[in-house]
Amino acid sequence: MGEGRVQWNSNFGFLMAMIGSAVGLGNIWRFPYILYTHGLGTFMIPYIVAILVLGFSFLLIEYTVGYKFKTSFIKVFEAINRKLKPFAWFVCLIIFFIVSYYTVIVGWDLIYMILSFFKGWGSQPDNFLIHNVLHSSEGFSGIFTFVPFVFLSSLIVWILIWFISHKGVNDGISKFSQYAVPILFVIVVLIVIFSLTLKGSSMGYTLMFTPEWSELANLDIWLAAFGQIIFSLSLGMAIVLTYASYLPDNANLVKNAVIVLCSNSGFEVFNAIGVFSILGFMAFTTGIPLGNLITDGTGLAFVVYPQVFNVMGPIAYIIGPLFFACIFIAGLTSAIALLEPVASSINEAFKIPRKKAVSIIAVVGFLITIIFTTGAGSAILSIFDMFLNNFALLFAIIIECITFGWLYKIDDLMEVLNSKSSFKIGKWWKYVIYVLPVILAILWINGLINIVQYSDMMTFTVDGVLLLVLIIVPFVISFIENKRNYG
Ligand code: PFF
Numbered sequence: 001m002g003e004g005r006v007q008w009n010s011n012f013g014f015l016m017a018m019i020g021s022a023v024g025l026g027n028i029w030r031f032p033y034i035l036y037t038h039g040l041g042t043f044m045i046p047y048i049v050a051i052l053v054l055g056f057s058f059l060l061i062e063y064t065v066g067y068k069f070k071t072s073f074i075k076v077f078e079a080i081n082r083k084l085k086p087f088a089w090f091v092c093l094i095i096f097f098i099v100s101y102y103t104v105i106v107g108w109d110l111i112y113m114i115l116s117f118f119k120g121w122g123s124q125p126d127n128f129l130i131h132n133v134l135h136s137s138e139g140f141s142g143i144f145t146f147v148p149f150v151f152l153s154s155l156i157v158w159i160l161i162w163f164i165s166h167k168g169v170n171d172g173i174s175k176f177s178q179y180a181v182p183i184l185f186v187i188v189v190l191i192v193i194f195s196l197t198l199k200g201s202s203m204g205y206t207l208m209f210t211p212e213w214s215e216l217a218n219l220d221i222w223l224a225a226f227g228q229i230i231f232s233l234s235l236g237m238a239i240v241l242t243y244a245s246y247l248p249d250n251a252n253l254v255k256n257a258v259i260v261l262c263s264n265s266g267f268e269v270f271n272a273i274g275v276f277s278i279l280g281f282m283a284f285t286t287g288i289p290l291g292n293l294i295t296d297g298t299g300l301a302f303v304v305y306p307q308v309f310n311v312m313g314p315i316a317y318i319i320g321p322l323f324f325a326c327i328f329i330a331g332l333t334s335a336i337a338l339l340e341p342v343a344s345s346i347n348e349a350f351k352i353p354r355k356k357a358v359s360i361i362a363v364v365g366f367l368i369t370i371i372f373t374t375g376a377g378s379a380i381l382s383i384f385d386m387f388l389n390n391f392a393l394l395f396a397i398i399i400e401c402i403t404f405g406w407l408y409k410i411d412d413l414m415e416v417l418n419s420k421s422s423f424k425i426g427k428w429w430k431y432v433i434y435v436l437p438v439i440l441a442i443l444w445i446n447g448l449i450n451i452v453q454y455s456d457m458m459t460f461t462v463d464g465v466l467l468l469v470l471i472i473v474p475f476v477i478s479f480i481e482n483k484r485n486y487g
Helices: 011-022 025-037 041-069 073-080 082-115 125-134 137-144 148-166 169-196 200-210 211-217 219-232 239-244 251-286 297-312 316-349 354-372 378-407 409-420 428-453 457-486
Strands: none
Touching: 011 041, 011 239, 011 251, 011 316, 025 200, 025 211, 025 219, 025 251, 025 297, 025 316, 041 073, 041 082, 041 211, 041 239, 041 251, 041 428, 073 082, 073 137, 073 239, 073 316, 073 378, 082 125, 082 148, 082 297, 082 316, 082 354, 082 378, 082 457, 125 297, 148 169, 148 316, 148 354, 148 457, 169 200, 169 251, 169 316, 200 251, 219 251, 219 378, 239 316, 239 457, 251 297, 251 409, 297 316, 316 354, 354 378, 378 409, 378 428, 378 457, 409 428
């Protein structure tokens, strides 16, 4: 445990930072699409099972390990088994790559937030996104095309993250989250209430809750539910562990975990009601079948929503900016959280002052981000996203589960957990931790099959390079660190 290590100075600040880390793009634009394509109302059953089996159990592991060791992700691995340190750097590198493209998406959103004040996307938002915003090219050919607005917006996002993060855990992350997260929730409540008043909204939200019982036997919807929980709660990314490592001794772990879990899922389900209502309104107004309107991620936020705002009338000048502000705040708090495990690991492993560590990460991170701000950027970004989330991160979670749950004394963790909680966790937790890696391995194999199935030459090339970097760099960093610290 680090001498004089920083601690959260308020539990509210910690909770807001935790909720801010979880609530992100995954909740706003990923969840409605996953729900729509995986059994609609029926999806809620595997979703709740995934929350209980994976979300709650794994969250508790990360919480307890962070709380018990009170040190950075890298130092936790050092304490459990020094040989596993390259693996810990492997996870840090995954998160580092994720934040380097996540910032670009938040940057796109920043552009749309400005455009939304005057519906600057014109009458054809799909063309506008591809040609005017992203300057997308086929394959690698656009890698040398400089896209100034995306570059600039991503730079602004990085500067904001750097600024908040380098101020420290309390003066930066906690202070910012205490304002940002409640504002985010208020905006979402306003948007959802407004959406429910729109003509045709009931067509949308009724669909969301319509069950397709035959789908329950489909393995795909179970895998999708577990995948959504991992993404949405940012599991395995060492964020929870790192944030929990700043908790004071008297923190109530189980209560905090339950609050974060309920807020995160409550947010995405509630927000989805708004999304479906708005799409119901669009279908009602234009006659386009609702199914044709539901898309994933960028398509939903930057094409379908602008189309909706185009037919909405003057109120869109208020709802539009609010909607993009919502994505912006959610994205920013998640990006700040993604930076923290890397920052604290570099800070503690290399004994580099926090401010300096954050600055180094921000500069190197932005240099990687530049790749995503070229004409080939959005294509490379999708490949990174698929590879890191469906392959690398899942692998990391399996190893974390085995390290914390099997290699480390789970009984010790359970004791720590229960000593700090009025609600006691029973033996079931231990058994769940033992079976989790098996469930995750099934998910991982499924992710691997997807990557291989949908890959072209460009994807294989990018995946190959990424894999090499993810294998080699962690060993190099571990080697340098060991040389520096132990001679
Ligand atoms: N949980 C956040 C979200 O839902 O967007 C943060 C996050 C998840 C960031 C997954 C990155 C990621 F790959």
